[in-house]
Amino acid sequence: MIVIAIDGPSGAGKSSTSREIARRAGWNYLDTGALYRAVTWLSLALDSAEPHAIIQGLKTSPIRFVSDPTKPQIFCGDTDLTEEIRSEKVTAAVSAISAIPQIRAELLTLQRKIIDKADRGIVVEGRDIGTVVAPHAAMKVFLTADLQARALRRDTELGAQHGAEAIGQSLSERDHIDSTRAVSPLSTASDAVIVDSTMLNLEETIERIWELLKERNLLGLPIVAILGRPNVGKSTLINRFLGRREAIVEDTPGVTRDRVSYECEWNGRRFIIMDTGGWESKPDGISVQVSAGAERAMEEADVLAFVVDAHVGALDEDDILVQELRKAKKPTILVANKVDGDSDESDAHALWNLGLGQPCFVSALHGRGSGDLLDLIVRELPEVGGAQAQDGYRRIALIGRPNVGKSSLLNALAGESLSIVDDVAGTTRDPVDSLIDFGGSIWRFVDTAGLKKRANQASGTDYYATLRTQAALERCECAVVVLDASQPISEQDLRVITMVEEAGKALVLVMNKWDLVDEDRRDQLDREIDRHLDQVEWAQRVNVAAKTGWHRDRLAPAIRTALDSWERRVPTSKLNSFLGALIGATPPPVRGGKQPKIYYATQAGIAPPKFVVFSSGWIEASYRRFIERRLREEFGFPGTPVQVAIRVKERDKEQG
Numbered sequence: 062m063i064v065i066a067i068d069g070p071s072g073a074g075k076s077s078t079s080r081e082i083a084r085r086a087g088w089n090y091l092d093t094g095a096l097y098r099a100v101t102w103l104s105l106a107l108d109s110a111e112p113h114a115i116i117q118g119l120k121t122s123p124i125r126f127v128s129d130p131t132k133p134q135i136f137c138g139d140t141d142l143t144e145e146i147r148s149e150k151v152t153a154a155v156s157a158i159s160a161i162p163q164i165r166a167e168l169l170t171l172q173r174k175i176i177d178k179a180d181r182g183i184v185v186e187g188r189d190i191g192t193v194v195a196p197h198a199a200m201k202v203f204l205t206a207d208l209q210a211r212a213l214r215r216d217t218e219l220g221a222q223h224g225a226e227a228i229g230q231s232l233s234e235r236d237h238i239d240s241t242r243a244v245s246p247l248s249t250a251s252d253a254v255i256v257d258s259t260m261l262n263l264e265e266t267i268e269r270i271w272e273l274l275k276e277r278n279l280l281g282l283p284i285v286a287i288l289g290r291p292n293v294g295k296s297t298l299i300n301r302f303l304g305r306r307e308a309i310v311e312d313t314p315g316v317t318r319d320r321v322s323y324e325c326e327w328n329g330r331r332f333i334i335m336d337t338g339g340w341e342s343k344p345d346g347i348s349v350q351v352s353a354g355a356e357r358a359m360e361e362a363d364v365l366a367f368v369v370d371a372h373v374g375a376l377d378e379d380d381i382l383v384q385e386l387r388k389a390k391k392p393t394i395l396v397a398n399k400v401d402g403d404s405d406e407s408d409a410h411a412l413w414n415l416g417l418g419q420p421c422f423v424s425a426l427h428g429r430g431s432g433d434l435l436d437l438i439v440r441e442l443p444e445v446g447g448a449q450a451q452d453g454y455r456r457i458a459l460i461g462r463p464n465v466g467k468s469s470l471l472n473a474l475a476g477e478s479l480s481i482v483d484d485v486a487g488t489t490r491d492p493v494d495s496l497i498d499f500g501g502s503i504w505r506f507v508d509t510a511g512l513k514k515r516a517n518q519a520s521g522t523d524y525y526a527t528l529r530t531q532a533a534l535e536r537c538e539c540a541v542v543v544l545d546a547s548q549p550i551s552e553q554d555l556r557v558i559t560m561v562e563e564a565g566k567a568l569v570l571v572m573n574k575w576d577l578v579d580e581d582r583r584d585q586l587d588r589e590i591d592r593h594l595d596q597v598e599w600a601q602r603v604n605v606a607a608k609t610g611w612h613r614d615r616l617a618p619a620i621r622t623a624l625d626s627w628e629r630r631v632p633t634s635k636l637n638s639f640l641g642a643l644i645g646a647t648p649p650p651v652r653g654g655k656q657p658k659i660y661y662a663t664q665a666g667i668a669p670p671k672f673v674v675f676s677s678g679w680i681e682a683s684y685r686r687f688i689e690r691r692l693r694e695e696f697g698f699p700g701t702p703v704q705v706a707i708r709v710k711e712r713d714k715e716q717g
Contacts, residue, residue, distance in 0.1 A: 062179055062180065062181065062182060062183070062449075063088070063181070063182035063183075063199045063279055063281075063449060063453070064176060064179075064182070064183055064185060064195045064197075064198040064199055064453075065079075065082070065088075065182070065183070065184045065185070065198060065199065065200050065202070065274070065279070066185055066186075066190035066191040066194070066195050066198035066200070066201045066202065066250070066253075067079050067184065067185070067186040067187075067190065067201075067202045067204055067270075068186070068187060068188055068189065068190050068191050068192070068201070068202070068203050068204070068247070068249070068250070068253070069186075069188075069202075069203055069204035069205050069247075070188075070205060070211065070232070070235075070236050070239065070247065071211065071215070071232050071235050071236070072206070072210075072211030072212065072214050072215045072232055073204045073205050073206045073211060073258060074204060074206070074214070074258050074263060074266055075186040075187075075204050076092055076094070076186060077263055078186075078204060078258075078263065078266050078267055078270065079092070079130075079184045079185075079186040080130045080133065080184075081130075081263075081267050082184050082267060082270055082271060082274075083130035083182075083183070083184040084130040084131055085267075085271070085444075085445070086182060086184075086274075086280060086445050087181065087182075087445055088130070088179070088181055088182035088183055088184055089128035089129075089130070089179040089180070089182070089183040089184075090128055090129070090130035090133055090183065090184050090185075091126060091128055091172065091175050091176065091183060091184070091185045091186070092126075092133060092135075092186055092187075093168070093172055093185065093186065093187030093188075093190065093194065094155075094186070094187055094188075095126065095133070095135045095146060096124060096126065096135070096168050096171065096172065097155055097158065097159045097164075097168065098135075098142075098146035098147075098151050098152075098155050099124050099135050099137050099142050099146055100115060100119070100124070100158055100164055100168065101146070101151050101154050101155045101158040101159075102137065102142055102145060102146055102151050103115060103118050103119065103122065103137055104118075104154070104158050105150060105151065105154060106118075110157070110158065110161075112161050112162075112163035112164060113163075115158075115161075115164060116163060116164075116167055119167060121138070122137045122138030122139075122140070123137075123138065124136070124137055124171060126175055128175060128178075128179065128183065130184075156235055156238040156239065157238075159239075159242075160238065160242040160243070160244070162243070162244045165244050165245055169193065169194060172185070172194050173194065173195075176194075176195060181281070181447070181449075182281075185198075188239055188245075188246075188247040189245035189246070189247065189248075191203070191249075191250035191252075191253050192245070192248055192250050193245045196250070197453075197503065198453065199277075199279050199452065199453025200254070200273065200274065200277060200279055200453055201250045201252060201253035201254065202253060202254050202255075202256055202270055202273075203249040203250070203253040203254070203255045203256070204256050204258060204266070205255065205256070205257055205258070206257060206258045206259040207259045208229055208232060208233060208236075209225075209229065210258070210259045211229075211232055212225040212226070212228045212229035212232055213225050215228050215232065216228050251500070251501040251502060251617075251621065252455070252501070252502040252621065254273060254625070254628065255625075256269055256270065260632045260634060260635065261632060265632075269630055272630070272667060273628060273667075276628065276667060276668045277453070277538075278331070279453060280444065280445045280446065281445055281446040281447055281448055281449050282324070282331055282332050282333050282446040282448045282449075283332045283333070283363040283364065283442040283443055283445075283446035283447070283448075284322075284332070284333045284335055284361055284362045284363050284364075284446060284447050284448050285325075285332055285333065285334050285335065285362060285363070285364045285365075285366055285438055285442075286335045286337060286355075286358040286359060286361070286362035286364070286365050286366065287299060287334065287335065287336055287337060287366050287368060288337055288340060288355055288358065288359065288365060288366065288367050288368065288382070288386070289339065289340065289367060289368035289369060289382075289396075290339050290340060290369075290370075290376070290378055290379065290382075291338075291339025292339065292370070293339075293368045293369060293370040293373075293398055294368060294370065294398040294399060294425045294426070295336060295337065295339075295368050296336055297398075297425040297426055298368060298396070298398060298423065298425035298431070299323060299334050299336050300425075301425050301428055301431045302323075302325050302327075302334055302431065302435065303323055303325060303334070321335070321336045322334070322335050322336075322448070323336070327435040327436075327438070327439050328435075328436070328439055330439045330442060332438075332439075332442055332446065333446070333448045335358050335361070335362060337354060337355040337358045338354055338355055339355075340355040340356070340382055356385070359385065359386070359389050359391075360389070361447055362391065362447070363391065363392075363442065363443050363446055363447055364391065364392045364393075364394070364438060364441045364442060364443075365386055365389060365391050365392070365393045365394070366393075366394045366396050366434075366438065367382070367383070367386060367393060367394070367395050367396065367417065368396045368398050369395070369396065369397055369398065369412055369415075369420075370398060370399055371397040371398060371399050371400045371405055371408065371409035371412070371420075371422070372399050372405070374408075374411060374412070375411070375412055375414065375415050379415065380415070383415050383416065383417060386417070392441040393417055394421060394434070394437055394438060394441065395412060395415060395417040395418060395419070395420045395421065396420070396421050396423060396434060397409040397412050397420040397421065397422050397423065398423055398424070398425050399424060399425070399426070400422040400423060400424055400429065400430065401424045401426075401427060401429065405422075406422050409422055421433065421434045421437055452505075454496060454503055454504060454505040455502070455504055455505065455538055455539065455620070455624060456505045456507070456536060456537045456538045456539075457504050457505065457506050457507070457537060457538070457539050457540075457541055457620060458506075458507045458509060458533045458534055458536070458537035458539075458540045458541065458566075459471060459506060459507065459509060459541050459543060460509050460530060460533070460534060460540055460541070460542055460543070460557055460560075460561070461542055461543035461544060461554070461557055462551065462553040462554060462557065464545070465543045465544060465545040465573055465574075466543060466545065466573040466574060466607045466608070467509070467543045469573075469607035469608055470541075470543060470571065470573060470605065470607040470613075471495065471497075471506055472607075473605075473607045473608070473610045473613050474497050474499050474506070474613055474616070475495060475497045475499075476499075494506070494507055495507075499613075499614075499616075499617060500614065500616070500617020500618070500620075500621075501617065502617065502621075504617075504620075507533045507536070507537060509530040509533050509534075531560070534560060534561065534564050534566065535564060537566060538566065538567060538624060538627065538668070539566060539567035539568070539569060539620050539623050539624055539627070539700075540561040540564075540566045540567070540568055540569075541569045541571055541616070541620070542554075542557055542558055542561060542568065542569070542570050542571065543571045543573050544570060544571065544572055544573065545573060545574050546572035546573060546574050546575050546577070546578050546582075546586060546604065547574045547577035547578055547582060549585075549589060550586075550589045550590075550593050550594070555593055558570075558594070558596075558597055558600075559596075562596070562597060562702050565668070565669045565702055565704070566627075566669075566702075567620075567623035567624050567626065567627035567669070567700050567701045568597060568600045568601070568623060568700060568701070568702070569600065569601045569602075569603060569616070569619045569620055569623050569700060570594070570597070570600050570601065570602045570603070571602075571603050571604075571605055571616065572586075572602060572603070572604045572605070573605055573606070573607050574606060574607070574608075575604045575605060575606045575611065575612070576606040576608070576609060576611065590602075599693060599698065599699055599700065599701070599702075599703075600623075600699075600700060601619040601620075601622055601623050601699060601700045602619075603615045603616050603619050619700070622699055622700050623699065623700025623701060624700075626670075626697060626698045626699055626700050626701040627667070627668055627669055627670070627700070627701040628667050628668055629667065629670060629696070629697075629698065629701075630664055630667055630670070631664055631670075631696050633663060633664070635696075636662050636663070636664060636672070637661050637662060639691075639692075639695050639696075640659065640661070640662045640674070640688075643688070643691055644659050647687070649676070649680050649681070649684050650681055650683075650684060652678065652679060652681065655678060657676045657677050657678030657679065657680055658676060658677040658678070659674060659675070659676045659677075659680075660675045660676060660677070660710065661674075661675055662674045662675070663675075665706075669701050669702045669703065669704060670698060670701065670703050670704070671703075671704040671705075671706065672688075672692065672703070672704065672705050672706070673706050673707075673708050674688065674705065674706070674707050674708070675707075675708050675710050676707055676708070676709060676710065677709070677710060678709060679707075679709060680707040685705050685706075685707060686705075688705050689703050689705045692705070
């Protein structure tokens with residue numbers, strides 16, 4: 062179950078944003094501010110601000126919150142307070158009641174109960190969600206805006222009755238009370254993403270957070286169930302999708318009995334393929350459970366792929382399964398398998414009679430039509446899937462050449478021996494996943510084998526260790542490249558850094574074994590950094606001594622900064638104001654007697670930040686690098702590669 066924590070001051074847009082994200086994801090929603098307002102209403106009704114009296118009142122008239130984002134409601138006993146808690150009287154008293162420690166403790170228990178009852182996911186908003194209520198939330202957002210923008214929004218909300226200035230004063234006082242109270246003050250969690258909505262409208266704010274959820278794979282992967290009678294080639298088809306022999310295949314019918322899930326990727330979309338046992342209309346013996354499993358897969362899946370053996374054609378049993386598929390009311394793709402040539406295809410057109418639309422002709426054994434089928438499946442995939450793929454922990458890969466101290470660093474961060482450490486280079490061969498609590502957060506670290514040679518030159522265990530390290534790099538969000546500060550920076554070190562940059566990952570450089578660096582080596586290292594690392598001068602650098610644990614506490618802030626930059630989005634208005642001033646001061650160079658005209662720029666994506674600049678003609682690579690350099694000067698981006706592409710509008714041609 063995924064928990065998304067959204068904190069921030071009044072008027073930043075938390076409620077509207079949280080409700081819409083929960084509605085769009087099909088998750089539950091909790092407005093913790095409404096709980097505090099309900100307690101305040103009860104306090105006013107009891108005419109008492111005494112904690113004992115209020116808590117006694119809560120026992121008599123318990124608070125109940127309806128977590129439906131389309132129509133959230135709150136009750137105190139049998140009284141619906143949804144509208145009443147927004148009154149001026151409650152608003153004026155809520156900060157004082159919210160600051161009472163006993164009340165906060167009582168409501169903390171209630172909030173956690175509501176969160177625990179959520180099924181697939183819940184978006185929780187308030188002022189202490191990421192720091193107190195749900196400190197291990199999969200994603201934490203601190204949504205803020207400047208005081209003037211918040212006052213104008215609240216004034217519009219209230220129908221311009223009070224005036225923005227008076228509302229601004231009220232919000233300022235509320236901010237002060239919330240951020241200075243002794244218990245659970247309003248503060249930004251160390252691992253929260255700060256989203257400033259000052260220059261964003263509601264739709265843009267929602268899109269910004271939705272983009273982060275997608276990038277972190279927190280929306281769940283869609284499930285595609287492969288269904289059909291026994292021996293129609295379901296497992297063979299799955300192996301074709303995966304590109305490897307994963308599902309057991311045999312000519313004997315009924316080899317697959319359990320529902321087995323595999324993660325698949327096609328055209329940048331990841332999803333779960335569920336292999337099912339053969340469905341039978343009149344099962345007996347073990348077939349009863351196999352058929353029941355297939356029916357459960359039908360319920361869980363987001364897309365159904367019904368596989369029929371084109372050589373055998375549709376049987377009466379298939380008609381019964383088609384009726385079950387229709388009852389499921391889910392996108393269904395009819396797959397005609399074992400279509401090896403044109404003659405088979407003409408025969409397979411008879412499957413139109415099943416009433417499931419056009420059959421998709423494939424040969425799972427030979428690969429014919431499998432790409433077209435995957436294209437069709439990807440088009441049907443929903444935005445939010447039923448399979449949770451991530452737990453919300455940030456994925457960090459420790460990489461570097463052998464014997465630079467990667468495993469020692471992992472052990473120093475964990476405070477225990479997680480990886481085998483030896484002076485013999487190449488002790489670690491398999492990537493090892495570890496959840497490590499340090500620097501105020503839990504991180505998922507992967508300790509990888511040292512990269513000795515290029516993968517195509519390595520052999521045996523080194524070759525496979527290199528491939529697994531590359532796979533770990535693809536899976537991670539931030540790569541911590543460990544260098545031995547006591548040794549000269551080598552070609553292998555530079556190749557590892559280039560791998561990270563080309564993979565588009567956030568980067569932190571760790572200079573390990575700093576306890577072995579004397580003054581002469583320090584001067585030499587400075588010269589090496591200037592000479593070799595100018596391509597990644599934007600990378601965060603941390604000096605540590607893994608064996609003693611010296612300065613290990615500096616790694617967490619560096620990783621956070623790099624990840625923050627990696628996921629940063631620049632508002633379009635700010636980006637184009639910057640670009641206009643840049644072009645005005647330094648226009649692009651003339652090429653072939655013509656000066657290309659730059660129209661506008663847009664940020665095409667995050668993780669890493671990618672910018673596309675639209676122009677009337679070809680732009681020199683040196684000017685692209687100049688734009689990137691100035692982007693960094695203006696907006697920061699420490700710790701992440703930044704990609705700038707030029708799109709020539711007339712020819713619709715992009716320069717990478």
